[in-house]
Amino acid sequence: GAVVSQHPSWVICKSGTSVKIECRSLDFQATTMFWYRQFPKQSLMLMATSNEGSKATYEQGVEKDKFLINHASLTLSTLTVTSAHPEDSSFYICSARGLAGGDTDTQYFGPGTRLTVL
């Protein structure tokens, strides 16, 4: 149980284009989803937290107009990197968490999406 999928696994795009990454909880309902970014040999950096049906909460320094997050259902959240630039190249990882309390506090991670912007 507690499987999270991400699509695509990797993507290469041209500078200035937009890229959408999907995150799905396959066997549980995710009331909260998290988007992280990780540069090589660095720690996970939380970008934003999204709750189903409401606007995402962005961490300081993360541009909400550039990184659009939609959490339309209890099993799907999307991250759209708009007008991507080479400095946006990174490993983007989503995680999902069920209802608060007990074992459902655990965040389960998707496999990640490696974005390369040329």
Add this chain to the structure above:
Amino acid sequence: GQNIDQPTEMTATEGAIVQINCTYQTSGFNGLFWYQQHAGEAPTFLSYNVLDGLEEKGRFSSFLSRSKGYSYLLLKELQMKDSASYLCAVMDSNYQLIWGAGTKLIIKP
């Protein structure tokens, strides 16, 4: 402020035992998590402690002392595939995860 400390890197020998420590200072506490992350991959969940004591799960065990703000992950019978980064994370009073920087574990034959 909130802070999670763990060693940057550790080296151990195949077949041996290694203990990775984590100390924390957070606003509230709703549990401590350990994750394993292989290079180029996403983290995978290893353990969750919310009460004091030792939780054993196969070759891996995790210990928590809330009064000391301290946890450790114990790995027994080390295998080469255990070479990875081990991330300690604490859930604060807002149910937000505060992440440590991770401990890179190198296993030598």
